[in-house]
Amino acid sequence: MSELLQQLTRSCFSCGDVLQAAREQAALWQKWLLPVRDDAPVGEDPGYHDDFLLMRDEMNKLSGADTTLICTLAESLLLTQAKDLRIVTYYIWARLHRDGEHGLAEGLALLAGLVERFGTALLPSRPSSRRLVLEWLTGDKMLDSLARFPEVAKADFARIIAALNLLSVSFTAWTEDQQPPSLMPLIHALESRLVQSGGMNAVVPQNSAALSPPVASPLMGTTSLQVINSGRDLLDQAKTLSRYLNEQPRGWLAAHRLMKTLRWDTVHELPPDVDGKTRLSPPRTESRNQLKRLYAQQNWTELLEQADRMFSEGVCHFWLDIQWYLHQALSKAGTPWDRWTAVVRQDLALLLERLPGLEQLAWSDGSPFADDVTRNWIAQQVIPRDEGAWLAGGASVAGESSQDDLLALEPEAQARADSEGVDAA
Incomplete structure (x- = not known):
């Protein structure tokens, strides 16, 4: 054996x-x-x-x-x-x-x-x-x-x-x-x-299938709930509840925090790593490109929807760049979205307090859980808690602007890397 x-x-x-x-x-x-x-x-x-x-x-x-x-x-x-x-x-x-x-x-x-x-x-x-x-x-x-x-x-x-x-x-x-x-x-x-999936001791599976569209059935419309016999059952029903909440007026925050509670609050230790590299599969390349494209297009509502969807897939709840994208989309999407940016910062701060060093870890291919822009945002706006500023919503405008500028330079840096090499970029 x-x-x-x-x-x-x-x-x-x-x-x-x-x-x-x-x-x-x-x-x-x-x-x-x-x-x-x-x-x-x-x-x-x-x-x-x-x-x-x-x-x-x-x-x-x-x-x-x-x-x-x-x-x-x-x-x-x-x-x-x-x-x-x-x-x-x-x-x-x-x-x-x-x-x-x-x-x-x-x-x-x-x-x-x-x-x-x-x-x-x-x-x-x-x-x-x-x-x-x-x-x-x-x-x-x-x-x-x-x-x-x-x-x-x-x-x-x-x-x-x-x-x-x-x-x-x-x-x-x-x-x-x-x-x-x-x-x-x-x-x-x-x-x-x-x-x-987080090992045999995980309360709910840490790896999750993509959200599937609702399927009509003769049972729809009844008030009975299925019996939950496993963490997988719990996660499946949470996705159903989250989908319902998302369809309600101003229901996004409740839906988002429901999934975040299940996916974050049931994690009690850092994923195992060797020199900072875990065995967790990285986000799909098309997912990364989609978020970058929506940000560049300033399509804030679609960016919010896609980032939130990706959070519930695979092991993407460890992909901290999603939190930065959510924060950007909320802050620029207008009322009531812009009132919820502090919640994103607060939840992430609590996660990093429980799991210090999470933002320094990398996927199995060596790419980071949090890129430079996200780590800079975490350092400037998420971690500091002076007199409750982390909950105040009045984060440093200069800090946020500098991060926006940094991401805006990414296409130029990629083009320069192609033509003049990585050092020039």
Whole structure:
């Protein structure tokens, strides 16, 4: 078992038998684990079966695969035709793509149960083919689908780690000529995902999916609330509440602070770093460019909307440049927006008081959480608290003007860097 998997196991299971937990999850698939026939426990190669061909056609689609159909076909084939790892891996992908982390946990539990029960008898029969099929779980298609669900649900994540432990134990028992597979790329992706989400002790996931538009349903208009069973559920419902507040007159501040409370006040320590560089993924280049463009266009309401939206995505609540853009947009958008600039400064000051040094950290690519303009603004207008000036709203006009001038010079500096070099810029 790899050291990384052991580390993840310790994070998820401080006590208790992880293999026993995995076997209990696998036992829920008892019907699927039964032999196909007494005389042929794993059945026969389903390669030419109509249902298998239909399933493979769905899997080969670049987009729009019918995941429900894939799951239905997989169940029928596994129960009546063959214990084939191709069918199982297709099923795992479909469950992940459709149901997220919960689907991945259930699919891996099924796989762990099948591997423990049937071992190298599972189809395909050639060791090299079997290995390729299992290592397909570590490929781009799987990891891309996993990336669609950035929030980590602790219970599901623990079940995934338990299943991987059971698989690791089973694969270790395979001889070298049986070519046991390596699932390390998937384990690395899961570990990175957990880091992005703030670890197993995070109250709510620190990594968040983009806000999605409201979806009409028969339940809309009712007053019932969903039961919150995880930090991910809490974050999802907060986004719904925030969306509603944003649609109300002067509701922006309440919506903004609701998300800020959840995303900031549940962070109690700095992200782990090495020489100031964290493992958190940086904001998208197009996001940076969009904010710069809206600022240059002086489109304050759109800048406010986009900066606020980005704050709720990924790990962008650590992207402190957003706070500077919000402050600029509010101060220039007129009433009532300009009355709320002090709130932005106040909230950021409280965050930096709890997490000193946050503004000095950098993303995984080395780019800073707060660029020079933002750090200058923090030093001049956010941190100083002389006689409550940080709440007064009457911040230094000269300081703000100098920061505006600095950002305005950025296009000129970029052009000079292209033509004359970085030193000249």
